[in-house]
Amino acid sequence: MSTTVVVTPFGVPDQLAAACVLSNISGTIVPIGDFTGIVLTDTGVEAGNEAAAAISKLAGKHEVLLLVRSDEQIDAGHFRHGARESDVPAGLALRNLPDVTEQILLETVTPEEVEGNIPTSSMSKLQASAATMTPGRAALARTALMWIVVAVLAGLVLAFGVTVGLGGNAVAWIVAVVGAIVLGFSLWRISRVLSGGQR
Structure with a gap:
């Protein structure tokens, strides 16, 4: 059993939801302070790396942060332009994020309990295209x-x-x-x- 959170620079949950739907990344979008994250469950580190790499391509010059908890260990890393740039101490990453991030990783709170959550399954490709249109x-x-x-x-x-x-x-x-x-x-x-x- 594992939980993955990819924290992105997207400020509007709908934008991240649309980007994930169009990139065939399934999960639940949650607001994380000034940022937005996607929560993936039962994916493992490798699938988390793939999701973070795909989302980092959409984020342009901005970094995305991958946090994966499997068993009692949390793996953290920064991604940019589709590649993992560096590992990050998990404790340091979590200290700079709202408490809800750690609660989701530790499964004391489910993504569906976070106010403003958006399951990617609730958005069609057509709705996603419209949401990303300037x-x-x-x-x-x-x-x-x-x-x-x-x-x-x-x-x-x-x-x-x-x-x-x-x-x-x-x-x-x-x-x-x-x-x-x-x-x-x-x-x-x-x-x-x-x-x-x-x-």
Whole structure:
């Protein structure tokens, strides 16, 4: 029986939950003072190392702290950019963290008893993607979606105009030309938005 806590620089539990869901890391997210951690149970040191390495890649230049209790021993280490940088004395690490960290490791408190906990199983991949989307990225997605709808409608107008125009209707050909122009413009706008150009 072992308990693993990975303490991260993420300040908002939802952000860490989303990052873990998208990285296929299962556990319970808990607030730890100004930080947020994920608690894994029955994983062992090796699985804890893998989880900490994966999360440290998401944390950018910031360190994450791995704490693994198996039997009566606690292993602690700092991770950055996907690699373990250094071992840390467990007592020193715990002294600088809120008491809830040690309580979780010693299993006197379960992760589910910590206020504000989020089981990763409660968040879908779609919800996780939405939680990690910045306002700027969300605006780009909305703009791209709008132009995609315009392109689809223009394609339908073009198809309708060509179909009716083949029967000899001159107005239908004008409609087809307008549809083609709008379709071309909307496809250009979509490419501009997706490549980071102006919306």
